[in-house]
Amino acid sequence: MGSLGWIYPKEENVTDAQNEYLENYLNQLNGAINNFPDYTNPTTGKHYSDYINIGSWVDEHLLRILSKDPDALRLSTYLFKPRGGKVHYGPVWDFDRCLGCDSDSRSATPGSFSNNDFWNYPWWKNLIWKPGANGAPPLASDRGDPDFNQEYIDRYFSLRKTHFSEESFDNIIDGMASQIREAQSRNFLRWSSRPPNGGRFANGVKGWEGEVEQLKGWLRERVKFMDQQWLPETTLNQEGGIVEPGFEIAMSSPSGAVYYTLDGTDPRGSDGVIEGAFFPGGQVTNNYVASFVPAKHLIPMNDSLDDRWNKFNYDDSLWASGITAMGFETNGPALSLINTNLQSEMRYVNSSVYARIEFNFNNKAANVNAVSLKMKYDDGFVAYLNGTEIARANAPETPEWNSRATSSHRDVEAVVFEEFIVANGSEIVREGRNVLAIQGMNTSAGGSDFFILPELDINETIAPNPLPLNKSILITSRTTEEANGRIYWSPPKSVYFVVGEDRGSETNIVVSEIMYHPAAPSELEKAAGFTNQDDFEWIELQNISNKRVNLFESSFAEGIGFDFRSADRVTLRPKEVILIVSNKEAFELRHGTGLPLAGTYRGRLDNNGEQLLLRDFSQNIIKEFSYRDASPWPEKADGQGFSLELINPFTNSDHKEATSWTASLTVGGTPGVGIGENLPDKGNDTDGDNVPDDVEIAMGTDPLNPSSFALPEVGVATFTVEEEEHTFLYFTFQKTTNGTLDHFIIEQSRDLKNWESADADLVLMSEEKLENGISLVQYRGALPFDNQEKDGSFMRLRVIAD
Structure with a gap:
């Protein structure tokens, strides 16, 4: 494990109990990390993972290799452990010899891991794989936890989009440089023996500005090198967005097969197990010659065949048929592999055998990316593909019909596949029929054992079979490659497609209602364990467009925290509302179940008012405003159980203006109802006061309270018209101004049977705005009352629902 020293508390202040506890903890951690492979x-x-904070370990290692710090992970390296917590790496420290500085050549070259054994220090050598040379997979002999490695890779590529981006590096360097730009000339004048010299990554810039450019250039080359150490993200023909139903998505990778999911889960399971669906297309490695397949063979008796036998068009119809592997074994490990026994044909007859295996390649030769031959053999061979030599082992320089292997191949090694990469494979593989031909060789004609077992893999680019999209969906994909007995994975790529819908935006989404200071819990609610009134908070959003709107990639970033990526519902039909709540159980106890809940938010709404910020997928603002608890904002919404309601949402009124809001008509608000949606049934009278609910809502009274109703008033009063006073009939009534059931008609009748509009006989005199989104409206007759017939006239107010 190496040695560790106390920093805080100091050794002299550490109690025996503290020392014993930490020593035991670290020894237990050491025992777990060193117990490969189950850890x-x-x-x-x-x-x-029960002992360490994995995230801090990953970040420590990434920062150290990014900077190519020669002292990393062995000197000036700190760890801390919170009371009752896990061991963290950090804080990072001591970066004076890194980032391509002049004072330490070990960090000079950004394009290598040389001179720095980042991967083999205690603990790390059992956790992490060292990337292979030139981007190759790690060695099979490397220890390492697949899940730790994947978290490491995923974190690196996530940081490359933010803190490790070239833009971020440049901004940090420029910001720090600006702090000393004015003083740097005096510094180099004082210490003139170390003048600024730029460097080979400074793009030719000299002097102190060259030093700044050198640091930027070194980091650009460093991340370019690091990017090549792991499989890249999957490539898609479109990176998410709004598409029409039936849009076809294609996924590919230059480095391996693509696996994906459509339900938000990871296509990579624990330990690297494949849990996603294979996407047919892109670069994939397929096995074209497997073990234990049909083959033809011949024991040559002379040189009459020359080298014709390994050619593509040679006629082998007279050769013997069999199944691989072919050979013979008396009592060795290859005995179980051999399906075609050649002992009677070959032993004491010839030390060589010719074999031919046909396969079909149903792709274009131009789509071949790589070819590899894997062989189990005892003792030697030369392999040909369509007549071209592609691999050999323990074979003479010029093979003859009766050649012997130049050396033996130990039994324990012979039964393990050895891989041979085929050069120029795309020039050798043919579209359609192909022939793999092998001359197997024993060390002598009378040797006691011999066998050959080939496999041939081709990495090829396959035209993708696009996936049609018919609904909004999250696609998560990874590239995978199998090598050295392991499955390696790229970082994930998650993209969301909005299919046949609009994304949430400033023009189609409003915050329609806010319960920021609910009524105190009832005795029933307290008995259920909800003693904090903040548990009953909620926010309602409404779609004010005539098209379905998708909020999947939207989030509340200020006031409360909520990401619709994890929401239970994300799509709103036209005029539909959606709710996010402080506590789901408390909300449903007070308001009932079945309401359109998207999920539970983090944090609390401030009872004194605060800023709310809702952003879309690209961080554009959907709504940003501050509500308040004091006039001119509706004060009834502050703790009396009323909500804040947007008065006229379908005009997309300015949320920042207090006049856009009113207190709800009823205690508890109207969560899940929305303005303009779910209107009461015509004629329904919930409170039994003989006034329909829709009329009560239109007039701003409570349909649940029989004592809450305001009758229109009809009377006679004096009005001044053109500087003369006359007596007029008037009609006064109240109405809501929130856009709900706001279509009114005043009608008149002589007999209470036949009604007609009174619009032509009335003149609007005033509309006075009262509290809570209610207006008092007054009309008078067009003619003075003295001039009208007085044989009976009746008036009524008709409410018309859209």
């Missing part, structure tokens, strides 16, 4: 402590049964 559990044999005594405690705990996994290493």
Whole structure:
């Protein structure tokens, strides 16, 4: 494990109990990390992840290799452990010898890991794989936890989009440089023996500005090198967005097969197990010659065949048929592999055998990316593909019909596949029929054992079979490659397609209602465990467009925290509302179940008012405003159980203006109802006061309270018209101004049977705005009352629902 020293508390202040506890903890951690491959402590049964904060370990290692710090992970390296918590790496420290500085040549070259054994220090050598040379997979002999490695890779590529981006590096460097730009000339004048010299990554810039450019250039080359160490993200023909139903998505990768999911889960399971669906297309490695397949063979008796036998068009119809592997074994490990026994044909007759295996390649030769031959053999061979030599082992320089292997191949090695990469494979593979021909060789004609077992893999580019999209969906994909007995994965790529819908935006989404200071819990609610009134908070959003709107990639970034990526519902039909709540159980106890809940948000709404910010997928603002608890904002919404309601949402009124809001008509608000949606049934009278609910809502009274109703008033009063006073009939009534049921008609009748509009006989005199989104409207007759017939006239107010 190496040695560790106390920083805080100091050694002299550490108690024996503290020292014993930490020593035991670290020894248990050490036992878990060193117990490869299951990484559990044999005594405690705990996994290493029970002892360490994995995220901090990943970040420490990434920062150290990014900077190519020669002292990394062995000197000036700190760890800390919170009380009751896990061991963290950090804080990072001591970067004076890194980032291509002049004072230490070990960090000079950004394009290598040389001179720095980042991967083999205690703990790390059992956790992480060292990337292979030139982007190749790690060695099979490397230890390492697949899940730790994947978290490491995923974190690196996530940081490359933010803190490790070239733009971020440049901004940080420029910001720091600006702090000393004015003073740098005096510094180099004082210490003139170390003048600024730029460097080979400074793009020719000299002097102190060259030093700044050198640092930027070194980091650009460093991340370019690091990007090549792991499989790249999947490539898609479109990176998410709004598409029409039936849009076909294609996925590909230059480095391996693509697996994906459509339900938000990861196509990579624990330990690297494949859990996604294979996307047919892109670069894939297929096995064209497997073990235990049909083959033809011949024991040559002379040189009459020359080298014709390994050619593509040679006629082998007279050769013997069999199944691979072919050979013979008396009592060795290859005995179980051999399906075609050649002992009677070959032993004491010839040390060589010719074999031919046909396969079909149903792709274009131009789509071949790589070819590899894997062989189990005892003792030697030369392999040909369509007549071109592609691999050999323990074979003479010029093979003859009776050649012997130049050396033996140990039994334990012979039964393990050895891989041979075929040069120029795309020039050798043919479209359609192909022939793999092998001359197998024993060390002598009388040798006691011999066998050959080939396999041939081709990495090829396959035209994708697009996936049609018919609904909004999240696609998560990864590239995978199998090598050295492991499955390696790229970082994930998650993209969301909005199919046949609009994304949430400033023009189609409003915050329609806010319950920021609910009524105190009732005794029933307290008995259920909800003693904090903040548990009953909620926010309602409404779609004010005539098209379905998708909020999947939207989030609340200020006031509360909520990401619609994890929401239970994300799509709103026209005029539909959606709710996010402080506590789902508390909300449903007070308001009932079945309402359109999207999920539970983080944090609390401030009872004194605060800023709310809702952003879309690209961080554009959907709504940003501050509500308040004091006039001119509706004060009834502050703790009396009323909500804040947007008065006229379908005009997309300015949320920042207090006049856009009113207190709800009823205690508890109207969560899940929305303005303009779910109107009461015509004629329904919930409170039994003989006034229909829709009329009560239109007039701003409570349909649940029989004592809450305001009758229109009809009377006679004096009005001044053209500087003369006359007596007129008037009609006064109240109405809501929130856009709900706001279509009114005043009608008149002589007999209470036949009604007609009174519009032509009335003049609007005033509309006075009252509290809570209610207006008092007054009309008078067009003619003075003295001039009208007085044999009976009746008036009524008709409410018309859209």
